[in-house]
Amino acid sequence: MADLADMQVVDKGLEKAVAGLSEERIQEVIGSVLSQAVAGRLKLYLQTCVHCGLCAEACHTYVSRDKDPDFAPVAKVKDTLAVMLKKKGRVDAEFMKNAARVAFVECGGCRRCSMYCPFGIDIATMIMTVRRICSLLGVVPQYIQDTTNSHSATSNQMWVQPDDWIDTLIWQEEDAQLELPGLRIPLDKEGADVLYSVIAPEPKVMAQLIANMAVVMNVAGIDWTMSSADGWDNSNMAMFSGDLEIMGRIERVHWERALELRVKRMVMGECGHAYRGAVYDGPKWLGWQGPPLPMIHAVELYYDILREGRIEIVDKLTEPVTIQDPCNIVRGSGLHEKLRYVVAALCDNVVEMSPNHEHNYCCAAGGGVINCGPPWKLSRLKSIKVKAQQLGRTGASLCITPCHNCHHGIEDIIGHYQLHMRTSFILELLVKQMKMPEGVRG
Amino acid sequence: MTRSASWSWETGSRTLADLGELRAVHREVHEPAVSPDGERLGVVVVRGDGAFAVAENGELWEPELERAWHLRYTPDGRLTALVRIDDMWTVAVDGEPWQRRFPFVWNTGFSADGRVIAAQVKEGMEYTLCVDGQLWDRSFLSLRSYALSADGRRAAALVQVEELAEADTEKFAQGTWSVAVDGEPWEQRFIGLWSPAISPDGEMVAVQARTDRFEYTIAVNGVPWESRFACVWEPSFRPGGAGPLAPARVGSTWRLMEEGEQLWATSFVQLWHLRFSPAGERAAAVVAPEWGRFTVAVDDRPWGCTFGDAVLPPVFSPDGKRVAATVGHRRRWTVAVDGQVWEESFDMAWMPVLGPGRGPVLAKVQRGGEYGLAVDGRLLSQRYELLWDPVLSPEGDKVLLRGVQGGKYVRRVVPTGELR
Ligand code: SF4
Ligand code: SF4
Numbered sequence: 001m002a003d004l005a006d007m008q009v010v011d012k013g014l015e016k017a018v019a020g021l022s023e024e025r026i027q028e029v030i031g032s033v034l035s036q037a038v039a040g041r042l043k044l045y046l047q048t049c050v051h052c053g054l055c056a057e058a059c060h061t062y063v064s065r066d067k068d069p070d071f072a073p074v075a076k077v078k079d080t081l082a083v084m085l086k087k088k089g090r091v092d093a094e095f096m097k098n099a100a101r102v103a104f105v106e107c108g109g110c111r112r113c114s115m116y117c118p119f120g121i122d123i124a125t126m127i128m129t130v131r132r133i134c135s136l137l138g139v140v141p142q143y144i145q146d147t148t149n150s151h152s153a154t155s156n157q158m159w160v161q162p163d164d165w166i167d168t169l170i171w172q173e174e175d176a177q178l179e180l181p182g183l184r185i186p187l188d189k190e191g192a193d194v195l196y197s198v199i200a201p202e203p204k205v206m207a208q209l210i211a212n213m214a215v216v217m218n219v220a221g222i223d224w225t226m227s228s229a230d231g232w233d234n235s236n237m238a239m240f241s242g243d244l245e246i247m248g249r250i251e252r253v254h255w256e257r258a259l260e261l262r263v264k265r266m267v268m269g270e271c272g273h274a275y276r277g278a279v280y281d282g283p284k285w286l287g288w289q290g291p292p293l294p295m296i297h298a299v300e301l302y303y304d305i306l307r308e309g310r311i312e313i314v315d316k317l318t319e320p321v322t323i324q325d326p327c328n329i330v331r332g333s334g335l336h337e338k339l340r341y342v343v344a345a346l347c348d349n350v351v352e353m354s355p356n357h358e359h360n361y362c363c364a365a366g367g368g369v370i371n372c373g374p375p376w377k378l379s380r381l382k383s384i385k386v387k388a389q390q391l392g393r394t395g396a397s398l399c400i401t402p403c404h405n406c407h408h409g410i411e412d413i414i415g416h417y418q419l420h421m422r423t424s425f426i427l428e429l430l431v432k433q434m435k436m437p438e439g440v441r442g
Numbered sequence: 443m444t445r446s447a448s449w450s451w452e453t454g455s456r457t458l459a460d461l462g463e464l465r466a467v468h469r470e471v472h473e474p475a476v477s478p479d480g481e482r483l484g485v486v487v488v489r490g491d492g493a494f495a496v497a498e499n500g501e502l503w504e505p506e507l508e509r510a511w512h513l514r515y516t517p518d519g520r521l522t523a524l525v526r527i528d529d530m531w532t533v534a535v536d537g538e539p540w541q542r543r544f545p546f547v548w549n550t551g552f553s554a555d556g557r558v559i560a561a562q563v564k565e566g567m568e569y570t571l572c573v574d575g576q577l578w579d580r581s582f583l584s585l586r587s588y589a590l591s592a593d594g595r596r597a598a599a600l601v602q603v604e605e606l607a608e609a610d611t612e613k614f615a616q617g618t619w620s621v622a623v624d625g626e627p628w629e630q631r632f633i634g635l636w637s638p639a640i641s642p643d644g645e646m647v648a649v650q651a652r653t654d655r656f657e658y659t660i661a662v663n664g665v666p667w668e669s670r671f672a673c674v675w676e677p678s679f680r681p682g683g684a685g686p687l688a689p690a691r692v693g694s695t696w697r698l699m700e701e702g703e704q705l706w707a708t709s710f711v712q713l714w715h716l717r718f719s720p721a722g723e724r725a726a727a728v729v730a731p732e733w734g735r736f737t738v739a740v741d742d743r744p745w746g747c748t749f750g751d752a753v754l755p756p757v758f759s760p761d762g763k764r765v766a767a768t769v770g771h772r773r774r775w776t777v778a779v780d781g782q783v784w785e786e787s788f789d790m791a792w793m794p795v796l797g798p799g800r801g802p803v804l805a806k807v808q809r810g811g812e813y814g815l816a817v818d819g820r821l822l823s824q825r826y827e828l829l830w831d832p833v834l835s836p837e838g839d840k841v842l843l844r845g846v847q848g849g850k851y852v853r854r855v856v857p858t859g860e861l862r
Binding site for chain 1: 469470472473509511512545546548549562564569584586587602608609610611612614615618619633634636652655656658672673691711712714730733734736750751752754770773789790792808811813
């Protein structure tokens with residue numbers, strides 16, 4: 001039984017789009033996406049499924065919604081793509097509105113389910129196909145569409161004007177110099193070893209993180225730079241809204257900025273989906289087999305500089321701390337061991353969530369779900385009760401979240417389920433607990 | 443006559459600036475810039491009292507600055523910087539700040555001859571362009587990128603002309619962007635616009651235009667091509683040609699289009715960075731003949747070698763006969779010339795420099811944290827802390843090397859035959 005409250009949510013993006021949508025147009029778009037080859041492959045997936053239900057137990061929405069069968073991964077496909085295939089695209093606007101709700105809000109493409117499916121059936125890819133169809137028809141939740149619009153108009157996620165971006169860098173450099181005199185955020189430095197890119201919410205609402213990274217880069221003695229020009233933002237909500245053309249365009253801007261500056265590698269801040277966009281989905285659409293330069297996630301950077309002794313930790317947290325494994329860098333890229341190495345250097349009392357590592361539950365914010373905005377917040381939080389229980393069982397007072405989506409998603413969970421816990425990026429701990437050069441800090 | 447003909451091509455070395463000395467005197471010495479003729483090195487320094495200054499060949503500019511960055515030499519050798527004085531920003535040229543001051547100014551750009559200097563400006567809460575110190579009459583809700591014509595007489599910028607309330611996705615889809623040419627916006631509105639380009643005669647402005655949610659084309663002087671595509675990349679004008687050319691995506695492959703019609707017969711998995719020979723008779727682009735493999739196609743014929751990481755924009759020799767590009771494969775970088783790859787590879791390689799005739803191909807490269815010069819694939823023994831692209835003399839018989847060794851900036855002219 002689907003959640004009636006969810007079905008009554010008014011999302012302007014969906015309402016307005018379906019109002020003028022003809023069945024001919026729907027059929028045409030579905031036909032164009034589900035070409036014979038694609039349809040054949042998807043049908044094979046659906047025929048292979050033996051309805052064993054193993055994927056259902058793996059899905060946080062199903063488990064959190066008291067095992068409501070409507071939230072099982074297979075049900076999400078059955079209610080959307082399978083019908084489109086069966087009816088050869090002859091579905092109506094109301095059907096599309098519901099399909100959009102399921103595809104954008106009830107599945108974040110976390111890929112946990114495929115890990116448990118004996119046949120490895122890739123539910124997330126099928127759901128992303130539904131999103132692509134929705135996007136082509138303009139049936140996209142308002143807020144994630146707005147984010148995609150920002151990517152289109154500005155190459156960044158949050159309508160950041162170019163002067164605001166540069167001004168933020170200058171201001172963050174001046175701020176960080178109070179902590180570390182002589183520190184620099186070198187802008188547009190050709191031939192640097194590292195180009196550091198961030199997601200647009202950093203200059204918009206968490207600018208301190210840029211100053212923090214500047215401190216780490218300077219103390220670790222890394223030859224680095226940041227871009228004053230477009231390409232500085234590595235986020236990519238177009239990847240999740242189904243607008244692959246804008247997804248490809250902004251990944252091109254991001255990577256070409258690094259190539260223009262002739263850096264040797266790119267380092268990105270603590271974000272999961274941006275890693276996926278920059279390393280997998282973006283390059284693939286552009287014809288690259290992988291990113292044209294190595295992409296180092298912040299967790300890998302911290303791991304390297306700690307191991308190499310380029311920064312030293314002088315203060316460790318003793319409170320109980322737990323770790324959120326972000327889907328895109330752990331299930332997607334296996335960074336969980338490096339993540340633990342880094343956290344162990346900072347915290348004495350790590351209490352693991354269970355399950356963890358690649359088996360960890362998603363935060364329910366990723367995959368563009370949190371970007372669907374306020375109308376869907378309650379639904380998202382109902383779908384992640386299992387994470388609240390998981391967090392609560394650890395007894396930890398701090399959850400380390402090396403991903404912006406996880407960070408906000410878990411903050412919302414803490415608020416909604418009234419957990420006695422706070423969240424932190426690794427970077428925030430690192431700058432407080434690392435050894436500063438002689439004479440800089442008491 | 444090319445501009446470089448008037449430079450000093452007398453062989454020998456001259457030490458023109460000492461970064462070590464600057465570092466001993468000042469609290470900070472930032473990344474230097476070097477003039478095209480190699481005669482001057484400019485660098486931002488932070489003095490002991492925290493004030494910023496620009497030092498050129500060791501001499502400090504007069505005005506005291508609260509901040510200075512983005513040092514760029516114009517093609518005719520003037521040094522520009524973005525500077526903050528009394529909490530307002532402006533452009534300083536050879537030490538002279540523009541009269542006008544702004545809440546913010548950035549992204550200086552120059553005409554091909556260097557005579558015209560432009561920059562993006564924020565005034566009040568609006569955005570506009572400033573060309574040689576003169577603001578456009580109109581300002582806009584946003585201004586995101588611009589182009590100058592070769593002679594600098596015309597400027598075109600992408601501007602937001604319609605207000606957009608927060609999360610107003612409906613209005614966005616109706617088109618809120620336009621192109622302002624010399625300050626006057628086109629009547630037409632578009633959902634998205636990218637990469638303005640101005641024709642060599644300054645008569646045409648072309649942009650990538652998003653005409654519908656999933657429909658792209660090239661718009662020229664406000665008029666979109668009739669054909670629509672799944673995506674397009676940046677338009678460019680062929681020297682001596684008519685309308686613009688641009689890559690366009692049809693289905694899932696890319697084609698080269700000229701004024702809306704397919705020009706090259708081949709479709710590629712990717713096609714971008716179109717470049718023309720100086721006389722315009724040949725065109726080269728970076729292409730992917732198959733997924734994950736990149737190369738250069740010249741007049742629709744891809745080179746036989748392909749590369750896995752990336753191929754950077756190709757460059758023609760001045761006579762248009764040869765084409766070279768920086769190529770990346772398995773995390774190493776080198777240069778390929780007419781489909782032949784250099785044997786040595788580097789941590790990074792810059793854009794190759796070609797002279798007329800069959801002279802050597804040069805490239806600045808990086809290995810082990812140091813810079814060097816590679817000539818026809820061989821890395822010369824000299825190492826530099828910093829190096830700028832080599833410049834060949836108009837006849838191609840000499841090369842101008844601009845590099846920092848032992849903290850000192852040295853300008854050196856060497857006969858090409860003696861490069862070793
Ligand atoms: S949310 Fe994750 S586990 Fe659930 S259906 Fe989607 S991909 Fe599968
Ligand atoms: S685990 Fe696989 S086979 Fe079993 S129900 Fe899920 S998709 Fe079908």
